[in-house]
Amino acid sequence: MTKHHIRTTINGDETDVLVEPTQSLLDVLRDELHLTGTKEGCATGDCGACSVTIDGNLVCSCLVLGVEADGTEIETIEGMASGDELHPLQEKFIEHVALQCGICTPGLLIAAKHLLEENPDPTEEEVRYGLAGNLCRCTGYQKVVEAVLDAAQVMQK
Amino acid sequence: MGMKPSPYATKIPYEEKDNKVVGGRPDPKNRSDAIDKVTGRARYAADYNLPGQLIGKVLRSPHAHAVIKSIDTSEAEKLPGVKAVVTRDDFPDMEVEHAASGELMVNFRDVTRNMMAREKALYDGHPVAAVAALSESIAKEAMKLIKVDYEVLPHVIDVRDAMKDDAPLLHEDLFTKGAGIEPDPSKKSNIATRMESKLGDIEEGFEQADFIVEHESNTKAAHQGYIEPQASVANFTEGGTIEVYTGTQGHHVFRAQIAKLLKMDISNIKVVPAELGGGFGGKNNVYLEPLAAQLSRKANRPVKMVMTRDEVFRATGPTSGTNCKVKMGCTRDGRITAAQAELNYQAGAFPGSSLPLASITVFTRYDLENVLVVGHDVVCNRPKVAAYRAPGAPMIAFAVETAIDDLARQCGMDPIDFRLRNAAKQGTQTHFGPPLGQIGYIETLEAAKASPHMKEPLGPNQGRGIASGFWFTIGNDTSATINITEDGTASLIFGTVDVTGGMRSAFAMIVAEELGIPFEKVRTQVGDTSALGFNFMTAGSRGTAAGSMAVVKATRDAIHRACEIAARKWEVETDQVVWENGHARPASANVGDFEPMSLAQLCREATWFGGTIAGHAEINVAMGGPGFGTHLVDVEVDRQTGLVKVLRYSIFQDAGKAVYPAFIEGQFQGGAVQGIGMALNEEYIYSDKGTLENPGFLDYRVPVASDVPMIDTHIVEVPNPDHPYGVRGIGEVPIIPPLAAISNAIYDAAGVRLLDHPMSPPKVLKALDEAAPAEAAE
Numbered sequence: 001m002t003k004h005h006i007r008t009t010i011n012g013d014e015t016d017v018l019v020e021p022t023q024s025l026l027d028v029l030r031d032e033l034h035l036t037g038t039k040e041g042c043a044t045g046d047c048g049a050c051s052v053t054i055d056g057n058l059v060c061s062c063l064v065l066g067v068e069a070d071g072t073e074i075e076t077i078e079g080m081a082s083g084d085e086l087h088p089l090q091e092k093f094i095e096h097v098a099l100q101c102g103i104c105t106p107g108l109l110i111a112a113k114h115l116l117e118e119n120p121d122p123t124e125e126e127v128r129y130g131l132a133g134n135l136c137r138c139t140g141y142q143k144v145v146e147a148v149l150d151a152a153q154v155m156q157k
Numbered sequence: 158m159g160m161k162p163s164p165y166a167t168k169i170p171y172e173e174k175d176n177k178v179v180g181g182r183p184d185p186k187n188r189s190d191a192i193d194k195v196t197g198r199a200r201y202a203a204d205y206n207l208p209g210q211l212i213g214k215v216l217r218s219p220h221a222h223a224v225i226k227s228i229d230t231s232e233a234e235k236l237p238g239v240k241a242v243v244t245r246d247d248f249p250d251m252e253v254e255h256a257a258s259g260e261l262m263v264n265f266r267d268v269t270r271n272m273m274a275r276e277k278a279l280y281d282g283h284p285v286a287a288v289a290a291l292s293e294s295i296a297k298e299a300m301k302l303i304k305v306d307y308e309v310l311p312h313v314i315d316v317r318d319a320m321k322d323d324a325p326l327l328h329e330d331l332f333t334k335g336a337g338i339e340p341d342p343s344k345k346s347n348i349a350t351r352m353e354s355k356l357g358d359i360e361e362g363f364e365q366a367d368f369i370v371e372h373e374s375n376t377k378a379a380h381q382g383y384i385e386p387q388a389s390v391a392n393f394t395e396g397g398t399i400e401v402y403t404g405t406q407g408h409h410v411f412r413a414q415i416a417k418l419l420k421m422d423i424s425n426i427k428v429v430p431a432e433l434g435g436g437f438g439g440k441n442n443v444y445l446e447p448l449a450a451q452l453s454r455k456a457n458r459p460v461k462m463v464m465t466r467d468e469v470f471r472a473t474g475p476t477s478g479t480n481c482k483v484k485m486g487c488t489r490d491g492r493i494t495a496a497q498a499e500l501n502y503q504a505g506a507f508p509g510s511s512l513p514l515a516s517i518t519v520f521t522r523y524d525l526e527n528v529l530v531v532g533h534d535v536v537c538n539r540p541k542v543a544a545y546r547a548p549g550a551p552m553i554a555f556a557v558e559t560a561i562d563d564l565a566r567q568c569g570m571d572p573i574d575f576r577l578r579n580a581a582k583q584g585t586q587t588h589f590g591p592p593l594g595q596i597g598y599i600e601t602l603e604a605a606k607a608s609p610h611m612k613e614p615l616g617p618n619q620g621r622g623i624a625s626g627f628w629f630t631i632g633n634d635t636s637a638t639i640n641i642t643e644d645g646t647a648s649l650i651f652g653t654v655d656v657t658g659g660m661r662s663a664f665a666m667i668v669a670e671e672l673g674i675p676f677e678k679v680r681t682q683v684g685d686t687s688a689l690g691f692n693f694m695t696a697g698s699r700g701t702a703a704g705s706m707a708v709v710k711a712t713r714d715a716i717h718r719a720c721e722i723a724a725r726k727w728e729v730e731t732d733q734v735v736w737e738n739g740h741a742r743p744a745s746a747n748v749g750d751f752e753p754m755s756l757a758q759l760c761r762e763a764t765w766f767g768g769t770i771a772g773h774a775e776i777n778v779a780m781g782g783p784g785f786g787t788h789l790v791d792v793e794v795d796r797q798t799g800l801v802k803v804l805r806y807s808i809f810q811d812a813g814k815a816v817y818p819a820f821i822e823g824q825f826q827g828g829a830v831q832g833i834g835m836a837l838n839e840e841y842i843y844s845d846k847g848t849l850e851n852p853g854f855l856d857y858r859v860p861v862a863s864d865v866p867m868i869d870t871h872i873v874e875v876p877n878p879d880h881p882y883g884v885r886g887i888g889e890v891p892i893i894p895p896l897a898a899i900s901n902a903i904y905d906a907a908g909v910r911l912l913d914h915p916m917s918p919p920k921v922l923k924a925l926d927e928a929a930p931a932e933a934a935e
Contacts, residue, residue: 037197
């Protein structure tokens with residue numbers, strides 16, 4: 001299969017990569033670029049474990065072709081902390097014990113960050129609907145919702 | 158469990174004391190797994206890559222039931238980039254041999270047939286061949302070139318259909334075994350086992366009853382729904398050794414199973430448990446590991462295999478679908494006089510459902526004199542069931558706890574008072590064997606009764622339901638090693654896979670408590686199979702309860718070493734030195750006037766006085782410390798759509814003594830939401846061809862954040878008398894009550910009794926429609 005050259009900016013780094021035309025962005029991130037923080041839970045856009053942003057839009061990277069990423073700016077979980085400073089959402093997820101097995105955590109964090117950028121002071125219901133595209137099977141969501149609401153308060157200060 | 162308790166199993170009596178760390182809330186940032194999990198660094202099985210690795214894929218049967226007449230892999234093998242193909246011919250056949258795997262037993266004759274079909278394909282998704290190639294796209298191309306000649310047979314999906322005399326038979330050598338089956342039957346059957354246990358005289362019990370309630374419930378198979386699909390990387394070397402990186406709840410058990418299936422020495426295999434992306438019992442069984450290993454052996458290269466979600470649903474264990482019949486009687490004043498149940502449980506393609514466990518839990522919340530429990534383990538053309546969080550219990554609790562509700566109603570009693578009237582307590586004789594020890598069921602009921610939830614007003618079409626659950630805590634082989642590092646900090650290696658991060662944290666707290674050093678000075682990690690002696694799986698709620706027994710023993714072993722060093726330095730006997738607040742001190746003034754020595758000081762002296770400070774424990778932990786829980790739920794029934802909305806939810810559960818309360822809350826909430834999902838939505842749906850119609854998260858809908866409310870948790874603490882910190886297993890109880898609690902709440906809201914699972918809008922609407930004419934006539 002002939003590969004295509006694409007150039008994207010990932011977490012601020014300009015990146016060149018050769019991709020198969022049928023390869024999803026998720027597979028490109030994980031298998032070609034070894035950015036394995038983004039997870040595959042279903043590959044059909046139902047679980048949100050592969051959430052990333054492309055040019056600021058929240059997407060399931062399993063539903064985007066690698067070739068479509070050419071010329072875009074992508075943010076993944078690996079770019080969320082700045083240096084050794086965790087993002088307030090990462091801090092609050094830990095503080096509220098909002099993660100157990102952790103497989104859904106990167107996707108939830110990316111989705112929550114996007115949610116708070118769109119709506120910096122959400123209600124509980126808005127958080128629940130805002131994260132309804134991200135499945136978590138361990139926590140029952142409560143501590144996740146509490147962490148996001150708490151992070152929103154901290155980020156507004 | 159049926160296993161005879163060993164007189165050599167370890168129990169340590171509960172030590173009542175004021176803890177500094179245990180039971181508190183240490184800085185969770187020091188959780189050994191926390192930073193890795195929020196930054197994407199944590200390595201799950203699919204995140205491992207080895208140099209030169211191939212990608213393996215599995216070809217699966219599209220038929221529910223078919224003879225495999227032949228498999229031709231020649232064209233696939235010729236495809237450039239294909240490095241190995243394996244089929245049934247690449248694995249030795251196995252004799253009947255049973256072994257414990259998690260909470261259920263496995264039979265190697267069946268394990269080898271489940272990982273790779275031999276004579277027949279027995280379910281949609283059953284593996285028939287596997288390919289390793291340079292890339293996933295080549296492996297997929299190769300699978301299309303494999304020619305399998307099937308002779309399609311009639312299939313059977315439903316448990317009641319499979320029990321019929323004229324049902325299509327899955328196995329040529331299956332005859333019903335078990336209680337009351339005499340003489341040995343001559344006719345083959347899909348009923349693998351009949352079980353029976355009883356107490357008192359059931360007929361007599363029903364004669365004493367003023368009220369009798371009979372319930373027949375049906376539940377569909379539901380999947381564990383872990384978000385991480387199964388994944389394994391295997392690396393077979395020319396030296397005949399193999400390393401396997403995999404997602405597992407029990408790497409030592411997996412190692413033993415791989416050795417058996419591939420006829421290898423156990424010592425030639427190393428299994429490295431990756432961070433686990435959810436298991437809930439579903440990762441107690443090998444699926445990909447032996448295939449990846451054999452492909453690697455054939456190709457002489459590492460092989461990585463990752464399941465798709467479709468494969469996870471079609472071929473890894475869901476829980477049993479069931480048919481349960483319950484008959485219970487009570488006197489006018491609310492005393493249960495008789496309790497009878499028949500449990501018919503799907504095992505999937507091979508015998509061995511959760512029936513033996515479910516049979517234990519049926520009525521084990523109540524103090525009963527007359528009990529009869531009969532069960533059937535039934536094979537059908539579905540994936541072999543796996544454990545799923547309190548395997549088998551939610552389904553039978555669905556029938557029993559709704560019957561309890563109806564009995565209470567007939568007596569005109571409050572459902573909590575009715576349960577209190579009959580509640581099991583210390584000394585209550587169970588129908589399956591031993592009397593119960595110190596337990597906290599009554600305390601959970603009393604906590605529920607006193608909770609603010611009970612005072613919340615209910616609106617129109619809203620109702621409140623209650624239900625309770627019981628699950629045991631298993632013990633078994635448990636290993637731990639603690640190494641005190643040169644600076645006096647501690648590094649704990651343990652063998653029970655940590656499925657949530659909670660174990661690593663709880664163990665660090667216990668080590669900190671024992672050693673008298675701060676929580677952040679303890680790092681904890683799960684060791685691979687080469688690091689420790691055999692350690693049983695994370696199953697049966699044993700993780701923290703059993704694991705921490707080994708941790709306590711190992712830490713006390715290290716403390717003994719530390720005291721020995723102080724004694725040698727002070728030139729006294731070791732028993733003249735005590736450990737207090739993180740220091741070795743003379744046991745009394747008579748020993749001498751020595752300055753207490755900290756762990757860090759002792760480490761500096763260790764080399765001269767004998768060597769590094771470390772401790773270890775390899776123990777068989779005694780089973781014990783069962784858990785009980787009671788749930789309260791308020792729902793609203795939409796009479797137009799049949800939708801049931803959960804408005805309010807509260808959990809009251811005996812956790813023994815809580816080590817890290819925030820994690821226990823998370824377990825309660827997560828288990829309850831799985832139960833809510835099972836109650837309202839989740840079900841396996843099969844076509845008339847016997848193929849699974851909803852093998853994805855779009856159509857197999859697990860709860861999302863907007864489906865559920867906040868869930869109040871109340872940790873009841875009745876210590877486990879056989880554990881130094883009073884710990885009980887807590888992970889499984891929370892999934893048991895929701896089905897019944899929600900059915901009871903729907904009854905309270907709308908006056909209809911749902912016993913057909915899931916209680917999805919079409920079922921609720923149907924029940925409302927059927928009830929409507931009666932209402933109109935009133």
